[in-house]
Amino acid sequence: MSLMLLGLDYELFFGQRTGSVEHCMLHPTEALVAALETANTRHSPKITLFVDACYLLRLKQLEHQHPELQLRRSAIQRQLNQLSLKGHSIQLHIHPHWLDSDYQDGSWITDTSRYRLHDLDAREKASLIIESKQLLEECSEANVFAYRAGGWCLQPFDQIADALSDAGIWMDSTVYSGGLCEDPLRWFDFRGAPDKSHWTFDTDPLKEDEQGRFVELPISQQQVSPLFFWRMAWLKKFGNADVIKPFGDGASMVAHSAYYLERLTRHSAGPASIDGIKGDLLEDAWQQHCSDNPAGYFNVMGHPKALTQRSITRLVEFLERHQDVELVGFEELEHLKPEQLNTPEMPQLVLNQLEEQPKVHQPLKRAFG
Numbered sequence: 001m002s003l004m005l006l007g008l009d010y011e012l013f014f015g016q017r018t019g020s021v022e023h024c025m026l027h028p029t030e031a032l033v034a035a036l037e038t039a040n041t042r043h044s045p046k047i048t049l050f051v052d053a054c055y056l057l058r059l060k061q062l063e064h065q066h067p068e069l070q071l072r073r074s075a076i077q078r079q080l081n082q083l084s085l086k087g088h089s090i091q092l093h094i095h096p097h098w099l100d101s102d103y104q105d106g107s108w109i110t111d112t113s114r115y116r117l118h119d120l121d122a123r124e125k126a127s128l129i130i131e132s133k134q135l136l137e138e139c140s141e142a143n144v145f146a147y148r149a150g151g152w153c154l155q156p157f158d159q160i161a162d163a164l165s166d167a168g169i170w171m172d173s174t175v176y177s178g179g180l181c182e183d184p185l186r187w188f189d190f191r192g193a194p195d196k197s198h199w200t201f202d203t204d205p206l207k208e209d210e211q212g213r214f215v216e217l218p219i220s221q222q223q224v225s226p227l228f229f230w231r232m233a234w235l236k237k238f239g240n241a242d243v244i245k246p247f248g249d250g251a252s253m254v255a256h257s258a259y260y261l262e263r264l265t266r267h268s269a270g271p272a273s274i275d276g277i278k279g280d281l282l283e284d285a286w287q288q289h290c291s292d293n294p295a296g297y298f299n300v301m302g303h304p305k306a307l308t309q310r311s312i313t314r315l316v317e318f319l320e321r322h323q324d325v326e327l328v329g330f331e332e333l334e335h336l337k338p339e340q341l342n343t344p345e346m347p348q349l350v351l352n353q354l355e356e357q358p359k360v361h362q363p364l365k366r367a368f369g
């Protein structure tokens with residue numbers, strides 16, 4: 001039996017066309033779950049949503065001026081609650097630029113000048129993480145303990161480690177082997193990550209530290225040949241539009257031109273993903289996983305907004321073909337929690353005192369629970 005995880009970043013787009021909650025989040029997630037529920041598999045497959053909690057917080061901040069934002073937040077929270085009741089997992093993803101983005105005349109004016117969590121000051125970081133986790137736990141039956149950095153901007157991790165740890169986050173699933181982005185705004189560099197299926201770390205996710213406060217569960221790797229990107233470009237132009245059209249109705253931020261040129265000319269390593277046409281490479285990613293790390297977790301990512309009818313079909317076909325692969329939620333990984341974080345139960349007296357503290361201290365109590 002092999003364990004597979006599917007962590008989907010549940011979010012809008014961040015360029016000038018953010019797309020709608022309906023088409024980027026609600027509808028594709030519903031379509032995916034419905035397909036998994038009718039799949040002919042031995043186990044009941046579970047997904048994990050890495051929910052962009054900063055977007056939810058921003059909706060909450062602005063909804064007294066714009067009642068339609070309250071409707072959107074309720075619809076999202078309702079979906080998360082229902083999924084959690086069915087055993088799917090809700091975990092933390094943060095795109096902090098929402099804090100600076102405004103809503104006018106029915107659309108978002110996005111400001112991505114603070115794109116990275118690191119761009120916030122220490123107090124803002126700490127309260128954003130605590131409030132985000134608290135909000136997600138209101139929509140979940142289970143603990144929120146895992147994080148995926150918005151846009152893979154995880155480093156330098158020492159600048160966000162304490163804020164995450166204080167909020168009770170102990171797992172990260174952002175790193176993928178060979179990952180590199182040289183765009184100055186969105187840079188990350190995962191070259192040199194340990195060649196393992198998971199490891200403990202403290203202030204540097206690329207450096208194993210047995211005494212560390214965090215566990216890294218890297219996303220599995222997918223090698224993509226230039227031929228694939230050419231084929232993707234061809235399919236976009238001439239293919240059956242309905243099958244390869246993503247559910248999402250927004251547009252991505254434009255990357256620098258070297259990004260596109262590199263992909264059309266060189267072999268590149270990417271995260272194993274079921275987004276769009278990459279769903280076609282799921283079997284290849286699995287084969288590579290089996291030769292690199294057969295005993296480890298097969299950890300695949302994606303985005304509801306980038307799913308297509310075809311990529312959902314590819315996932316279902318994959319699970320039906322590999323009955324020995326069980327798709328589980330991140331909750332199944334709670335036993336990986338570093339032992340040193342399992343503090344003895346707090347005495348009732350301390351718990352009572354915490355209960356009387358102002359609201360901001362509440363999550364600290366949960367972190368010990």
Ligand SMILES: [Zn+2]
Nearest residue numbers: 009011150151
């Ligand atoms: Zn994201």
